[in-house]
Amino acid sequence: MILIRPRLKNSSYPICVGCSLKDLGKGIQKFIFHLNRTPNKALLVTHPSIKNLYGSLIMKSLTHSKIKSSFAFFPEGEEYKNLKTVQLLYKKCIEAKLDRTSCIVALGGGVIGDTAGFVAATYLRGIPLIHVPTTLLAMVDSSIGGKVGVDLAEAKNSIGAFYQPALVWSDLETLKTLPKAELKNGMAEVIKYGVIKDPKLFEQLEKRISKNGQLTFNFSSIVARCAKIKADVISQDEKETKGLREILNFGHTLGHAIETETGYSAYKHGEAISIGMCAAGFIAEKFRMWSASENLRLSRILKSAGLPIRLKKTLPLKNLLTLLFRDKKVLSEDLRFVLPTQIGKVVVKKIPSALALQGIQSIEP
Numbered sequence: 001m002i003l004i005r006p007r008l009k010n011s012s013y014p015i016c017v018g019c020s021l022k023d024l025g026k027g028i029q030k031f032i033f034h035l036n037r038t039p040n041k042a043l044l045v046t047h048p049s050i051k052n053l054y055g056s057l058i059m060k061s062l063t064h065s066k067i068k069s070s071f072a073f074f075p076e077g078e079e080y081k082n083l084k085t086v087q088l089l090y091k092k093c094i095e096a097k098l099d100r101t102s103c104i105v106a107l108g109g110g111v112i113g114d115t116a117g118f119v120a121a122t123y124l125r126g127i128p129l130i131h132v133p134t135t136l137l138a139m140v141d142s143s144i145g146g147k148v149g150v151d152l153a154e155a156k157n158s159i160g161a162f163y164q165p166a167l168v169w170s171d172l173e174t175l176k177t178l179p180k181a182e183l184k185n186g187m188a189e190v191i192k193y194g195v196i197k198d199p200k201l202f203e204q205l206e207k208r209i210s211k212n213g214q215l216t217f218n219f220s221s222i223v224a225r226c227a228k229i230k231a232d233v234i235s236q237d238e239k240e241t242k243g244l245r246e247i248l249n250f251g252h253t254l255g256h257a258i259e260t261e262t263g264y265s266a267y268k269h270g271e272a273i274s275i276g277m278c279a280a281g282f283i284a285e286k287f288r289m290w291s292a293s294e295n296l297r298l299s300r301i302l303k304s305a306g307l308p309i310r311l312k313k314t315l316p317l318k319n320l321l322t323l324l325f326r327d328k329k330v331l332s333e334d335l336r337f338v339l340p341t342q343i344g345k346v347v348v349k350k351i352p353s354a355l356a357l358q359g360i361q362s363i364e365p
């Protein structure tokens with residue numbers, strides 16, 4: 001097991017990579033020592049399909065550690081990451097009689113983690129949250145850093161909080177049941193880390209992602225490396241007040257706009273940000289901030305990983321531009337994009353609307 005700890009002022013926590021679900025109960029007892037006591041009760045928030053795969057294993061582990069557990073479900077899909085689901089989950093918290101010594105266990109991908117995390121952050125003004133990510137995307141990204149929240153129909157991730165988990169427990173064995181399409185989805189964030197911070201990781205990915213899109217990796221080192229990059233970035237800028245954390249948003253400015261404009265169902269998160277990274281690469285090339293050859297490396301690796309580099313069909317330019325202005329990086333009504341300067345380095349830059357429009361046009365089908 002690889003243990004990573006972000007260095008946060010008040011709320012550092014263990015990120016365990018390569019541990020086993022069957023040891024979750026023991027992990028909670030061992031690692032959650034900074035809470036007054038080990039939680040006596042847990043609400044496991046998940047989808048029914050994930051419960052079928054891993055529910056009994058986790059339940060057994062928690063029971064063995066004298067943590068009384070029950071399940072709360074909601075349907076799969078980004079379109080359920082909303083306030084209606086949050087309300088349903090609050091009811092489940094009350095039915096399960098959770099108090100401040102209880103915890104919420106988010107068992108699943110980023111949709112589960114973000115939504116259950118928001119419930120944990122707000123129920124009784126906050127109860128401990130344990131992330132048990134089961135998708136590649138959630139292991140390398142969404143379970144780390146404390147951003148929890150849900151979407152509004154008008155804008156993605158627009159309701160939320162910074163709320164760090166007490167523990168992140170990543171069992172890589174769960175990736176064996178993950179559909180290939182979801183693995184690709186997670187690869188978008190893995191590639192993102194290469195572009196923003198880790199040229200060696202990028203090169204390694206270039207070598208390993210074969211032409212037919214076979215993603216045959218030692219996921220242990222990939223997940224640990226990405227988790228460490230994210231932990232380091234959030235350690236420097238926990239609540240996005242210093243501008244450093246914004247680099248994690250590479251590809252997300254337009255990616256989020258695409259997800260919102262298409263009703264959160266036409267593109268997976270990773271697919272949308274893959275297209276968003278291509279648009280950012282195009283804009284950076286236009287600015288002469290990075291070379292055409294590096295831009296080609298970016299689109300090539302995304303394509304080989306089976307990710308889209310263009311939209312499936314044209315979306316209204318005006319709508320996408322309006323959505324770009326709802327992005328949280330907008331300051332004093334200026335659009336700001338995370339743009340690459342070389343593989344391994346990005347900067348945040350103010351860009352004129354006309355160039356954003358060209359960026360959008362560059363990813364049209």
Ligand SMILES: NC(=O)c1ccc[n+]([C@@H]2O[C@H](COP(=O)([O-])OP(=O)(O)OC[C@H]3O[C@@H](n4cnc5c(N)ncnc54)[C@H](O)[C@@H]3O)[C@@H](O)[C@H]2O)c1
Binds near residue numbers: 110144175177179
């Ligand atoms: N909070 C953050 O910092 C942050 C960062 C990045 C992304 N996100 C959010 O994460 C979400 C995307 O997460 P995601 O890509 O994990 O999608 P997801 O949570 O929708 O999971 C994808 C699908 O995989 C299934 N699944 C999960 N684990 C499985 C397993 N082990 N075996 C079989 N099936 C499994 C799920 O049931 C679901 O149908 C988006 O809402 C995005 O905004 C948040």
